[in-house]
Amino acid sequence: MARVSDRHTKVVIVGGGPGGYEAALVAAQLGADVTLVDRDGIGGAAVLTDCVPSKALISTSDFLSRFTAADKLGVGFEVPDGNQGAHAHLRAVNQRILRLAAAQSEDISTRLGAVGVRVVRGRGVLASVDRVEVRDEDDGVVEELAAEVVLVATGASPRVLESAPPDGERILTWQQIYGLQELPERLVVVGSGVTGAELAHAYLGLGSEVVLVSSRDRVLPGEDADAAAVLENVFRRRGMQVLNRSRAAGVERTSDGVRVRLQDGRTVDGSHVLIAVGSVPRTTEMGLEKCGVELSSSGHIAVDRVSRTSARGVYAAGDCTGVLALASVAAMQGRIAMAHALGDAVSPMNLRAVSANIFTDPEIATVGYSQKDIDEGRVEARSVMMPLATNPRAKMQNIEDGFVKLFARTGTSNVVGGVIVSPRASELIFPVALAVQNRLTVDQLAATFTVYPSLSGSVAEAARRLHSLQD
Template identity: 75%
Template sequence: MTERKTSVVVLGGGPGGYEAALVAAHLGASVTVVDRDGLGGAAVLTDCVPSKTLISVGDFMQRFEAATDLGVGFEAAHAGEEATADASRVNARILALAAAQSHDIEQRLLSEGVRVCRGVGRVLAPGRVRIEVESGGTEDVDAEVVLVATGATPRVMDTARPDGRRILTWQQIYALEELPERLVVVGSGVTGAELAHAYLGLGSEVTLVSSRDRVLPGEDADAAEVIENVFRRRGMTVLNRSRMASVVRAGDGVAVTLEDGRTVEGSHCLLAVGSVPQTAGLGLEEAGVELTGSGHIKVDRVSRTSARGIYAAGDCTGVLPLASVAAMQGRIAMAHALGDAVTPLNLRGVSANIFTDPEIATVGYSQTDIDEGKVDAHTVMLPLATNPRAKMQNVHDGFVKLFARKGIGTVVGGVVVAPRASELIYPVTLAVQHRLTVDQLAGTFTVYPSMSGSIAEAARRLHTID
């Protein structure tokens, strides 16, 4: 007799959704993914993959400016020529890469037997989902397990309405056919800082409007100071303690009015003022799913909502807006729902990265946590300027910072500010995840010369602290 398969319906095909679908399929469930915009979600189509590709182009162009410091010049025939970015070609490549990644994800799901349905899903009740099919009509589906992974969308303000041409959200910039001549970026969080850095590298004149005392206010203060100094040194105008009041079209450009009455003019304005969860109209509250005041779905550490059989993952939960966290939430949800071994989500083990130049990578407890007494730990900060590999690569900015619990020396967190910090944070993440001591970290061989040598050196210095 054939065993009946558990029916799973996933609303949303982003990292939380498609990773959950793969786990559910591997565990023998009958899986349907309902997706409107394309597999991969915003992370692949309009956010992570496109923005990091744009940043990589800007970084590539910055290397030309630094070439003379390395003793590299250009032939006389090309003297005076500068590297320039063709926005239409750059954006066409970005969108092609995103589409290819989305296609690969869809093919992977189909190969695992997952049904992909184009449309929008709504929860009628626990165990029942209605799909409004893109091609027309509706379909009601029984679902013993429902995962909501509908993500978030850029926050829009009444005083700054995007038009997709001159006033833009981060999802609209890839339609530009010309590079913004004078770009005003409103918002100095991760998205604002990354894209301000990208367009500065591409050749735009950039003004960054920050309502806080510094850029990246939610990050390590030492790391944020490095990035802000680099921004200013490379020609960016950074306006701290400057809250935007409104943005309007002004002729062929834009006018950004600040709350103190000042006006900043530019050719384009990029709004990076946060996001809102896409949870409205899904029937969640009617089905017994509890939401926060901001509209996020309340979940526990195994991604359960307040309604039996309904789970949630990703940006719609407000847990941590990272694709890696969304994917982990989705995987945990399916393991729990389908009876597999499961480890609850541990946010202390999450490594995150900001793709500026240099990058900022973090994991575990922060300097603020230590300063506020949340963990009793020692701190060591080692500038990269003394690292031989950094000198070879003309790296002047950055550092390695490690946090170790007092008395036992367990690594509880760290910060790396460096080129490719996203790669360098991995050994620190392993140490945090597996509760390694600074002696174990320091006693592991590193290549000489290498940037990772500074991680081992920082660990050795922590050994001598009482």
């Protein structure tokens, strides 16, 4: 690809997660002189301590869970001594996960080097809008970098409770769980958002007894209510104890585990506790406000739809912006920022076309407008929900839980959103995302061939039912 400019614009990127490394790749492709300042490892939390490790852990759990359902398919595992079943060896599981994460980080580093991106180890601090200081662990300045464009992509860290300080042994954040050598006998998960639900599901599948403490009326309070209800029912049916409307007040170590105190006076005992109550942006002590970068009350960097901050020449991407805590969104923000800064063609971020997935079993995938948006009048749309129980491929695969829900704008019949609850919903949401992104109608979606039998057939069937509901 031809360079947008032969001027070799100096770009400095602070943070090596998806927002940072994707931005670096685009900037290098567009002919810029790119330096990436990173202190935690290329790939950031997404690769090293969050997305890649957690989804690898969940994949292991899901693989193990197949054995528990084998008898429903007429499959048995008989051995001479009469014992059967599969078991998770957590030390080996975590060793594999960390090797996988390290290999992914190395692959990204190799790609950055191949396109000429210079990587500097250290903590990046903005001395001005056109100068970044690289500091070491003792906060000494080891290098100063001139910059015509700066991108801040420093991510976020797990939010901790003052009444439950993590110790990395029994009281854990989601970044610390991969140091466990043995499977928790009884894991108490505090927080029923995406991270809490995913990891509660993972450890339940691996064989732990799990208690999920939710301060809200249901798990996944920010997600589609029908989808959350399905998942909560599955959790309970598989033996998880779900405590709704139960806010944690503190955690203390006991002689052989932990005790979680709830605000209503109850206590929950366990061998370990995982604190999953959100994250905080890593934007302190970076010189941002001094340089005119506006921060929200929560500490997130305010950005527009092309990732610009309030300071000239300074962009931001990823979890430090608080736009959407998704690696895909961080990467897109970074790419858009560099295209805009370096004069390439660019389209502003379209959050209504973002697809997201919760990696539980079943998975919950969403895109576009939600049922809540419709109910609260933000969009006029019709909806239909198709249970997977009627799908022939679902019956063959012993899938008992899940559905496809589509939303179509009243009048135009354009597909404006959808929810899929199913195994591999992260793959099934793609045709719905294509329809939302390209403003396809339900008739266009319905007229597209699907394989028979297939789970995707329920997407087309839902579209056909929406056609029959047209005014």
